[in-house]
Amino acid sequence: MSRGTGGTAGRTGAAAYLGGFLPAPEDYAGLRLSWRGDILAGITVGIIALPLALAFGVSSGVGAAAGLVTAVIAGAIAAVMGGSHVQVSGPTGAMVVVLAPIVAAHGAASVALLSLMAGVIVLVLGLLRLGRAVAYIPWPVVEGFTLGIGAIIFLQQVPLATGTSAETGMNTAAAAWLAVTSATWPTVGTTLAIVAGVALLLVLAPRVHPGIPASLIAVVLATVAAELLGLDVPRIGELPSSLPAPSLPAFSPALLGDLAGPAVAIAVLASIESLLSARVASGLPGPTGRTTGPYQPDRELTGQGLASIAAGLFGGMPATGAIARTAVNVRSGGRSRVASLVHAALLLAVVYAGAQLVSRIPLAALAGILMVTATRMVSRHTVSSILRSSRADAALFVITAVITVAFDLIEAIQIGLLVAAFFALRSVAQLSGVRREPIPGEPHAGDERIALFRLEGSMFFGAAERILQEIQAVRDVEVVILRLSHLRMLDATGAKALAEVIEALERRRITVLIKGIRPEHVRLADSVGVLEALRHYKHRFDELGPAVEHARDHVRREALARDAGTARGDGGDVAPAETD
Template identity: 50%
Template structure:
């Protein structure tokens, strides 16, 4: 037993070190991409990584700055500056805590797969476009990702500068090719070291100064006057943090096979992490799918692995900040572009294409909305369209069969849910009845909502107004109260048939 504990501990420590090596360039890159700088990315990975690990609901998750969150933060930085982002992070953290206490974590299971896959593809596209100016060595002002990429490409065409694009391309090739050759090797760090050494003496933009220690916590950034204006941005950040963290926890459980996360505790951990991280100058954080996957694949089984990742990153800040500061921005852009490419799940996309037009429509609509507007809007649009298509499918599955029993009597048998999406079909079926007696048999009705009950009552009233005798038969006991409330005449007691 003691030997098993020692083995598990060694695996967790090794997994934590491995994740830290993978997380270092990503934390730096996402910090730069957010507009707050590489130091903010490192601080976020350390502080949020530790707090979310200790207080979150998953034993396997690794939290920190992510590409999806970066996409949301760029326009906030452009409009409100550094303090606006920190204030938004704090507000979003408080919202996540409220969601945790409201036990809202369970509802993420209702997000359809096409929305998740479209959301992921859209994020990958935005991250790649976002890094194009740095990769081309042609930074341009503004926060509209697509327009910035177009302007950067046009500027590069007029005044090509080959060193940055060579560095970024080299990183992408090393990460993608190396990852397929030896998946267990942290090729992102290998690529960063290799290309940084290759850039020695080149005139390219670099990260710049990094802190040699974590800054002291402070509330001086809090902009009380702008809180009302920042609330919509905070809602977007909180929604994204909740969605990405809970989806990531679900993926981690599936990968491990023997772990189950607590969704409400996970929201609490992410909320607390986002309350604490801005005090140290960090950006809003969430669970990171890529780092979590590395954590699981390298044998992690407890929170010790993610906590070790945060400690190792803190040691890097203390011991190697001057070296890290010399990394070229184009190198980090290459890391993030490679990350974006690896985010695209081609097998899942092919499965969705074969799954039918409805799934394909939701997938592409979510992806395009992510690119054109923003992530939260994309998820909302995807959910609305997916829900509408699902309701249409359910409504079409409802069957109303007609059987003539004799020259005076006709029977209608309902099969499926009698709800607002399908009740009109029953009304049309009963509208042209010419027999003297109608039997509506409901033993195969699975559920009844208010609209369905109301339309059934209206149909009965219309038939009786034309002198047609109507009998409601086979009503299930669980539907009696609903029908009675809306005045549907049902026999008491009802007899199932």
């Protein structure tokens, strides 16, 4: 009977745990009041997302159809299953940067399998409740990463903007330079004119009215102009007129092994970008000035993981939360998940009803949109703020941006975090130290033979050596009191260094007393030999007063021993008492 009850309780616990990742009626609690704004916001976001989805698909090398399918499938799944009410998901510029070299190495057909693998990893990260980990990424790393992505996206568009084709797998900057040097007239003049016209419209339209769908209008005008004038420029090409049937991508053990590393990299990138987007969106004010409220980071990861899995089954690419589209959704009045669903439904309608029209869009028009998008990814105010903040933050920002452009996105985050950790540890080490203090109270004879040291901050591997050297440099004393009550952190390296300090002083016949070791440090100090290094177990004190009295008594007894030795004629060379 008891076993059955326990099993029921276990199932109830598991169901409650999984229930936190599933849709709930609360997801649509305010829909009765917000549905009109949600529909309008969804239409607005869908209009903006259409050219971006096409452009990201083309730029990644997978094709415009894959970008559109991803925006539809992943956008709908993430809207229902994600942890944010206003997040809009789909293909993004950061993902394009990672996918392009993978497509060059393994072909476009591998991306669907890659999306499925990365989606499973993101799903597991969410189930393990690792959604809060994004809070540990420093702001300069995020902004440097974003700046690097913007630079790469801009450079990736140069071949499209010049009417040339880039060699797959080539470094982005090198491909851009080759495109410029190999461009031919009059094609390059025509494509650059399209890019300039699109960019000009994207810059000027918001000044007329912020609600104008500038990207869609720019694409329509560029396409109409290209058709009427009969311009010989590269186009998107044929698109499917319906969604493909879901199927498991072809795979082999060798291919799975080759894609394992990229899948982890994409999963990490998708998790970071989605969580950052959701976090930013939670604080964005809508048209009424109200923010959208909190989000569920762990559920956001599981939702994004399921979205990428579904996109892979339909032949799409990995998806993430898109901050630009999410921001438009919030500012356009979107308050519930219905807005993101409407956005996906609008794009689905394009697949079934407008594929033929979309296929005629000039690639240069999409390049113009992405070039403007790239330049807006990091504001000048943000860059100026970071560069003026501190040398460490400025260096962190620049290093992350440069590594992102020159090497790899994931390497940029890894190195950025390592550099941030180095600067953080250096700051903690600088705030940690040891200070010699005067003996409190009225002075006594022999106090000059007592050294009172106060250890502050953190005794860890970054500061232990310097603290050790400062204490060991003491001269002409008989007793050293180490005040440890202000020591906030103690690691194994710091504890070992403390034990070495005590042993070194005791070898010099200097008695060491420790005062105020914190309760949470006792076990560590005991296990690495700090307490064992003391001459006597009574040399550990909880209060400073008794420690000072013991030190003074020790000095007095040492003085008496020296006087007695002098009277005997042995020079007073007396070894310290083992029981002291």
